[in-house]
Amino acid sequence: MLSVSDIYLQYGERILFDNISFSVGERERIGLVGRNGAGKSTLLKIIAGVISPDAGKVSRPGNSTLGFLHQEMNLPKGKTVREEAMTAFEEARELEKRLENIHKEVAERTDYESEGYSKLLTDMADLEHRFHILGGHQMQPTAEKVLKGLGFEDKDFERLTDEFSGGWQMRIELAKILLRQPDFLLL
Template identity: 35%
Template sequence: MISVDAVGVEFSGTTLFKNINFNINANDRVALMGKNGAGKSTLLKIIAGASKPTEGKISAPKDAVIAYLPQHLLTEDDATVFDEAAKAFSDIMEMKKQMDWCNQQLEIRTDYESDEYSKIIEQVSELSEKYYSIDDVNIEAEIEKTLLGLGFVRSDL
């Protein structure tokens, strides 16, 4: 559950919003609506941890993965829509890359008694526990499902 408790934001003495309170449970679907300039994007950035509120706090479980995809992508690369959406999972993908590196090291190294070897075992164990606790989610399928739900067609991806 994500809890938003008494969150407020001020810019240069002007209050954008204050005393925002709500909870988002595991299976909730939420729509955030309001006029331009009301602070919707600011609130989403705060929930995702990309910005800090002036007051209040956001609480979420340690293993929660919260990502924010800006409505205006400032990109100069040739990334596809799918690639851009996948960036929301960059932490998970980086964790998988680190696990793969550790496992590769354990396969090729022969210094089984060394401190370095032991550290790699500890690292891969810690990463694996965290990675597999996130759920057995097929990230690519989730990205595609989300993008199709937003109105994209497969050829857009």
């Protein structure tokens, strides 16, 4: 559960939030509705931890993850749509690099009976297991499936992100958030 308790925020003389409280349960979906300038985006930024309220707090389970789609796009230049989407798999990609190095080391070693070699094999098995849990073997097909679900075509995967309009760049950011599978999604 995500809980927003007694949020107070003031900009200059204007009180934007005066003791706002609510909670969002598991699998619950809510929408913020209001006129322009009412503070919808500001409240989302408070929940995401981007800005701090003057008073009050936001709490959620310690091991939970949160995905927040910023209104301002900040995609790096020079990356393809596929490359940018794949950045969502940061931990799995890091494990993949570590596993490649371990595989090289295992292939080069000849001390098969040593304690060091045995530890290397144990480490490799542990990393392989974690890589599997993270869906490491399915990163690219999963990324492409999500991108297609957001309207991209196969031919778009190799196009540079900066060739796309702001709306399409936002879809790339949304794909990355969806690929991370956060517990809470703020759009």
